[in-house]
Amino acid sequence: MGKKELLSYIQRLSDAYGPSGFEHEVAALTLELAGPYGESSVDCMQNVYVKREGFKGDRLRVQLDAHLDEIGLIVHSICEDGMLRIMTLGSWVPERIPAHAFRVRTLDGHWIRAISVSTPPHYMSENEKHHGITIEEIELDVGARNRVEAEEAFGVYIAAPVAPDVTFAYDEKNDLLFGKAFDCRIGCAALTETLRRLDGEELACDVVAAYSVQEEVGGRGAVVTARQVEADLAIVFEGTPADDYFEHPDQTQTAIGRGAMLRHIDRTMITHPGFQKYALELARKHNIPVQEGVRRGGGTNGAPIHTEGAGIPTIVIGIPVRYIHTHYGWAKLCDVEAAVALATELLRSFDDSTLDKLVY
Structure with a gap:
């Protein structure tokens, strides 16, 4: 469901040029792609916000994050x-x-x-x-x-x-995505597809999508978006480094073709254990393929988001990408679809009682 739209999002976002601090063209494209699914706006940094239709303002609020910038x-x-x-x-x-x-x-x-x-x-x-x-x-x-x-x-x-300078390509036979900037345009595509699939559906929570800038130089855009959104929970989409081409098989935690990756820890954030447990159990309930990662290094927008306000329980849904932070990347469409499926089911499950359920 939605394969054509999802592929179009990935292609257009991957091919767009927008290194850190110069995301204007990608921001404009994102407004075009995601704007139909809510009240959209852009701030002075070029962070893009989409407040989903049905926003009430007096119930559980969820921030969806993905970063617009690429290394350059x-x-x-x-x-x-x-x-x-x-x-x-x-x-x-x-x-x-x-x-x-x-x-x-x-x-x-x-x-x-x-x-x-x-x-x-x-x-x-x-x-x-x-x-x-x-x-x-x-x-x-x-x-x-x-x-x-x-x-x-x-x-x-x-x-x-x-x-x-890289042009996106899709190998349908092998379900392979090839292109640049999958960190994190592939996450931006997954976020947009999540909004599309939930379009017109009534949820028991408010949803604000925030496509942030300057993640690759320190998560600067997410500092601003977290303050603006003031969420109760956050879900971060990320194109995350695959380790299946260099790690020993018994150490591999992020392989392409095995689903989305939920990281427990990295250099910048210890994932909220209760929220992580909640997401993993929901994935198993709906037969959504997921992997679990424990990272010695790395970092995501989860770092600035989870420390905002009184603290925001945050999870990172990673989409495995080989050769990240280079010109080229390989990824699998099925992993993007798994990330979308998990985010969609999470949002459907949330209500005002959710925070009390995030126990461990």
Whole structure:
């Protein structure tokens, strides 16, 4: 149910460019996609809010979160030879940046192609070949021959945002999603599909969707949305790193194709045990495939949300993605559907007595 719509959401959101701090175009797209399902608005940071139809204001309030931004780069300076020096927006491993296609936003709002480059091995000493690369050694080439041409002919400017240049694809036979920015556009798609599937259905709780900005640089947008929504409970959607391609099988907790992942702990949040137990039991009741994760590192918007006000019980519904925080990712549509199914059943189950049931 809703496969066509869900795929369309994922494709359009994945293909959109919007690194941290420059989410305007993704915010506009989100208003278009999610706006029909409630009263929508956008704040000065470009956080997008959708207050679901039927909002009463005097009952249990639930915040649904997913972040709009993707990891990217920003132009630090323009060299005399036309090359662009860069800084990161979000967490990158520098060795994974060179030899890829990017898009640079120009003064007139167009996104032009660029290639990430570093010193070719032919010109490197043996020591340079083995010491590893730093972000300061990587440049972007838009095809300009000098600084003046880069600025005047190409429209490049200092502080221009940069995003990976990847086109979404779906392998229906193997149920595989391929694309960029699945952290967290795949979560944004799941959130939007949740709103669509519940459209017109009467719930016993108020629901506010908050698509937040700047998660990749510290969850800054979610700090604002949590204060604005003032929720009693929160559900965070996240494109979460799969571990099935490097962990030993008995250590794997986040595999593609095995359902959504509910994390108990990460570096920034200990998930409310009562809410986690409630969600896991509901998943089993409705035969929704889920995995459980205990993370040594990482973090989500759950961190700023769960500490707001007097504390907000929060869970994170993760959708496993291979090769997160790189250009490309693999994910399974069935895992997105599992995340939507769990969120949908959770919202259907909530009422004013729910908080009292979150015991452990």
